[in-house]
Amino acid sequence: MTSHRIAVLPGDGIGPEVMKEAVKVLELLKKLDPSLKIEFDTFDWSSEYYLRHGKMMPEDALDTLKEYDAILFGAIGDKRVPDDVTVWELIMPIRKKFKQYINLRPVKLLKGVSCRFTDEDIDFVIVRENAEGEYSNSGGRLYQGLDQEIAVQNTIITRTGTEKAARFAFEYAKKHGKGTVTSATKSNAIIHSMKLWDEAVREVGQKFQAINLQSYYIDALAAYFVSKPEEFEVVVASNLFGDILSDLGSAVVGGLGLSPSANLNPEGEFPSMFEPVHGSAPDIAGKGIANPIAQIWSAALMLEHLGRKDLAAVIMESIEQVLVQKEVQTPDLGGNATTSEMGSAIRDAIQQLLLVKEGR
Numbered sequence: 001m002t003s004h005r006i007a008v009l010p011g012d013g014i015g016p017e018v019m020k021e022a023v024k025v026l027e028l029l030k031k032l033d034p035s036l037k038i039e040f041d042t043f044d045w046s047s048e049y050y051l052r053h054g055k056m057m058p059e060d061a062l063d064t065l066k067e068y069d070a071i072l073f074g075a076i077g078d079k080r081v082p083d084d085v086t087v088w089e090l091i092m093p094i095r096k097k098f099k100q101y102i103n104l105r106p107v108k109l110l111k112g113v114s115c116r117f118t119d120e121d122i123d124f125v126i127v128r129e130n131a132e133g134e135y136s137n138s139g140g141r142l143y144q145g146l147d148q149e150i151a152v153q154n155t156i157i158t159r160t161g162t163e164k165a166a167r168f169a170f171e172y173a174k175k176h177g178k179g180t181v182t183s184a185t186k187s188n189a190i191i192h193s194m195k196l197w198d199e200a201v202r203e204v205g206q207k208f209q210a211i212n213l214q215s216y217y218i219d220a221l222a223a224y225f226v227s228k229p230e231e232f233e234v235v236v237a238s239n240l241f242g243d244i245l246s247d248l249g250s251a252v253v254g255g256l257g258l259s260p261s262a263n264l265n266p267e268g269e270f271p272s273m274f275e276p277v278h279g280s281a282p283d284i285a286g287k288g289i290a291n292p293i294a295q296i297w298s299a300a301l302m303l304e305h306l307g308r309k310d311l312a313a314v315i316m317e318s319i320e321q322v323l324v325q326k327e328v329q330t331p332d333l334g335g336n337a338t339t340s341e342m343g344s345a346i347r348d349a350i351q352q353l354l355l356v357k358e359g360r
């Protein structure tokens with residue numbers, strides 16, 4: 001079996017704290033299952049790096065990363081560096097260069113976690129368009145500082161880009177036996193870009209006769225995320241709408257400490273990147289109390305992407321066991337366990353599970 005090469009970018013704040021636990025999980029799996037061939041290289045590209053070198057990463061960083069099978073990312077963000085610098089000089093170049101045009105975010109209520117809004121099961125994914133849309137650097141400001149000052153921020157919606165996101169959503173639905181794709185729109189008010197979005201999604205949907213397409217305005221959809229989250233199966237959204245819905249979805253199923261994501265290059269031409277939805281959480285950084293589950297789950301998504309669905313399932317079962325037992329809970333879950341205690345509890349569960357599976 002070929003070996004998988006992983007680039008690890010812990011980043012800032014709680015990034016390195018939660019990454020440490022995720023890497024330990026992968027190391028343990030590697031030890032327990034010799035068929036998992038995986039090698040890591042860690043890169044310290046972060047705000048700290050920026051303060052020393054005046055840039056977030058070296059000139060040849062993207063060439064370096066290109067050689068890897070996947071990137072495991074922590075989080076970035078530091079009060080000493082403007083947020084637009086960390087985002088546009090590190091995350092965006094990676095997403096763009098490696099054509100990671102899909103951001104996949106599971107919204108799943110894990111066993112042992114309760115939802116304030118429903119007693120039913122919640123298990124859906126958000127397919128966020130990750131390459132264009134509202135997050136563009138096209139536009140500008142005029143008459144700065146004057147009363148007449150104006151800012152123009154262009155949204156770039158392309159037919160091809162929207163079709164690719166929609167196709168991913170419908171194919172995901174087909175592959176996972178889901179019956180409905182929900183599209184987030186606002187074509188009643190944003191009449192140029194969102195009408196093109198609607199058309200492109202509808203046209204792709206027509207090729208998937210077995211799957212129903214429903215379209216909701218983003219404001220109503222946000223309310224439905226809270227009032228009937230159990231109804232969704234696959235939600236497809238533009239970059240900004242998908243970003244907002246992801247944090248909302250995350251809050252519905254237990255918070256940012258429990259929310260992973262995958263930045264996918266579906267063609268596999270370039271490495272995909274796996275990262276928690278959360279940021280560097282400066283308010284709790286350095287205290288050792290961040291919940292590492294979002295990062296560990298992101299590592300599970302990475303294993304699944306690399307063809308090890310079996311081991312991803314072992315990680316998820318172990319996380320759920322720990323959550324059901326409720327003996328080890330970080331503060332965001334209402335307990336007082338540390339990041340490393342949570343990490344070890346999950347690793348203990350993995351060890352148990354794999355030993356049982358092997359009948360030892």
Ligand code: NAD
Nearest residue numbers: 075076077078083256257278279280281283284290291332
């Ligand atoms: P954040 O996700 O860092 O934090 C929001 C809240 O959630 C905070 O109260 C935080 O303590 C809590 N939280 C987040 N992750 C947690 C975890 N694993 N366990 C327990 N609690 C957790 O978002 P923010 O405060 O808006 O942003 C902070 C910094 O992170 C900013 O600089 C921002 O630009 C950056 N950011 C980076 C990314 C990324 O790296 N992809 C994503 C979002 C925000």
Ligand code: MN
Nearest residue numbers: 243244247277
């Ligand atoms: Mn976000």
